[in-house]
Amino acid sequence: MADIQYYPFVRHLRGAPTVHLRHQRRGRLVHEGVGLAFWFRPLSAVLSEIPVDDRELPLLFHARTSDFQDVTVQATVTYRIIDPARAASRLDFSIDPDRGRWRSAPLEQLGSLVAELAQQPALELLAATTLPEALAAGVAGIRDRIHSALAADSRLRELGVATLAVRVVALRPEPDVEKALQTPTRELVQQEADRATYERRALAVERERAIGENELQSQIELAVREEQLVAQRGQNQRRQAEESAAAERIAAQGEADRQRLVSAGQADATRVIGEAEAVAETARLAAYDGVDPRILLALAARELAEDLPEIGTLNLSPDLLTAALGQLVGAREQR
DSSP, rough: EEEEEEEEEEEEEOOOEEEEEEETTTTTEEHHHHHHHHEETTTEEEEEEOOOSSSEEEEEEEEOTTOOOOOEEEEEEEEEEOOHHHHHHHSSSBTTTTOOSSSSOOOHHHHHHHHHHHHHHHHHHHSSSSSHHHHHHTHHHHHHHHHHHHTOOOHHHHTEEEEEEEEEEEEOOOOHHHHHHHHHHHHHHHHHHHHHHHHHHHHHHHHHHHHHHHHHHHHHHHHHHHHHHHOOOOOOOOHHHHHHHHHHHHHHHHHHHHHHHHHOOOOOHHHHHHHHHHHHHHHHHHHHTOOOOHHHHHHHHHHHHSSOOOOOOOOOHHHHHHHHHHHHHHHHHOO
């Protein structure tokens, strides 16, 4: 919007670098250009303000494909007025000389025209295409179709409008249809996820099996080593027992030899002693040969008395004393 200063009988207008101003007085063009500042008289001045900057026009419209499916197209058209004089001659860009505002809504008219011109080729293209084909082709075909249609439109050229760019942001069907179309892909993705899960589980099972086999192999090796250890210990104990038995056998044999030698020595000594005692007894018996039996009896009684225990009191009966005395007297008489 132009900046207009109020003064008595005159006004001062100052434009912007993106606004093309046209000042006509009595049907004659007085000022024209971008970024102007000039004085004018409000009663005789006709002012027009045409924006020459880039304008963004968002579009959101519905279309129907050849298989009778509704789709929503979201796009943006960038355009600019490249011929302000021609645009001012076709659209009402005049402004109030007192307030600097447009008397009508030229940009709305221009935006409606661009939107209709952009929607028409998109609708025609989608009407000849099925929904799967449109979704598979994407937004590139619609974007190129809209851009080429706007660039070739004669009405925009007559208005001095040029299309700079067309961007199609989204092409979406109805939610339930979109969900139905996404189902096969979701199933495929789910199948891939399940396959990855199964592979991961299989890999985990394989790793667990490998770990179990390693543990079992370790236990087998440990058992084999324990068996070798037990066998070695048994062999050591057997060898130790054999060595002990051999040592005991040698010791017993030595003890037996010693006992045999001792026994042989004792036997020889006993034999020698017995022979000596036999010789002495023979000599002693030879000395008693021819001795009176009564004397031998007395000697025997004396020897017996030597071996008897001590006798404190001896009682002799008359009969025993008479017999003894009789034997003693008889012995003397015989002498």
